[in-house]
Amino acid sequence: MVHAACDIHPAQEIVFPNAGEEWFECQPPACKDRSRLELGEADQLRHVGSGQVYWKSSQLHGAGVFALQCLEKNSVVEICPVLKLDPQSKKAVADYAMNIEPHGSLAPAEDILALGCGALYNHQSKTDPRTLKAP
DSSP, X not given: OEEOXXXXXXXXXXXXXXXXXXXXXXXXXXXXXXXXXXOOHHHHTTBOTTSSEEEEEETTTEEEEEESBOBOTTOEEEOOOEEEOOHHHHHHTTTTOEEEEOXXXXXXXXXXXXXXXXXXXXXXXXXXXXXXXXX
């Protein structure tokens, strides 16, 4: 599940911190404009699932996920189902695969592919280990 750590404004890219790093401070002021971003014809093809986000070119890492409307702090942005990957599948989708480490359990880490826009969210810096902590 992806939730908003800050208010996110329409057309703003949604970016995660790297594993082990603190969340960055919220920069934009609170959302006041509740209008919905109108997408052009090309961007409508990139709109998937939740109705709150879409993907497009990003200056950060090539592609990214952007808000269609104001998303308030702590709101659910997207629920991303995942596929558990075997070693061969992980190689095939290496640029989008993630490793989930269990939190407080003896279960082994799992390699997964997040669906929806889940594999397209960018991280704050180019040193992206693609490892997330499961809640």
